[in-house]
Structures are given as C-alpha cells and as structure tokens.
Amino acid sequence: MDMQQPPAYVQMVQAETPPEEPVEPAPVEVNVWKYIPESATSVTMIVTLSPPTGQAVIYAAGHENDGTLFKGPRSIDEVRLSGPTIYVKLYGATSFNIQYTNYRLRE
Numbered sequence: 001m002d003m004q005q006p007p008a009y010v011q012m013v014q015a016e017t018p019p020e021e022p023v024e025p026a027p028v029e030v031n032v033w034k035y036i037p038e039s040a041t042s043v044t045m046i047v048t049l050s051p052p053t054g055q056a057v058i059y060a061a062g063h064e065n066d067g068t069l070f071k072g073p074r075s076i077d078e079v080r081l082s083g084p085t086i087y088v089k090l091y092g093a094t095s096f097n098i099q100y101t102n103y104r105l106r107e
Contacts (some may be wrong), residue, residue, distance in 0.1 A: 003077035013082070030098065038084070040103040046076045047098055054093025060086050 025051030036043055049056055052073030060082040067078045072093060080087060088096060 009022045010028045025091060027089050028090060030040055030086050031084050032081065032086055032100070033084040035100045037105065039106045040081055041106050042080045044076065044078045044102040045098050045100050046074060046075045047096055049093040050095045053094065055091045056093055056096055057089045057091070058086055061083045083090050
C-alpha cells in the first residue's frame with residue numbers, strides 16, 4: 001500500500017494596505033490679464049495639449065469644482081474668470097499652449 005502525504009493547504013494573505021489613490025496633478029498658474037482686459041468675466045480659448053491623448057482642466061480661483069475640460073490634441077471652450085489668474089491641471093499631458101480668441105466684459 002502506497003502512503004501519500006495529505007494535500008497541503010496554503011493560505012496567502014495580502015497586506016491590508018488600501019490601494020494607492022491617483023495623485024492629483026499640481027495646478028499651473030497662468031496670468032490672463034497679460035492678454036485680455038481686467039474687466040473680462042470669461043474668456044474663450046483654444047488649448048493645444050501634448051501628447052494629443054492628454055486632457056486639461058482649467059479653472060479660476062473659487063471655481064475649482066466647475067472647471068472646463070479640454071481634451072487633446074486641440075479644443076476650444078469658454079472659462080469663467082474671477083481675477084487675473086487661471087489654473088491648469090494636466091491629466092496625461094506634459095505641456096499645453098493657450099490661444100485666447102474672445103472674451104466677455106462685465107456689464
């Protein structure tokens with residue numbers, strides 16, 4: 001009679017560390033009053049992203065939760081302003097270029 005060892009039961013336990021959350025990109029500050037009047041309330045812009053698969057969210061101070069999404073390689077949209085500065089967060093893009101096309105003035 002052949003004697004075989006009983007099957008071995010092995011239990012592997014993973015470390016109980018939560019999965020890492022994606023790192024939020026640091027915003028890049030851009031002064032728009034170099035290019036448009038200080039009384040502008042919004043600006044229409046063309047954003048070119050590199051690489052073309054990237055995206056950018058552009059917003060003014062106080063409007064962090066309702067920024068405008070620009071998808072590469074080139075897109076156009078309007079961004080509300082609340083001062084001289086806008087912020088650009090890049091997602092999958094390494095660089096951007098902004099061309100200002102139009103703006104709205106305070107009434």
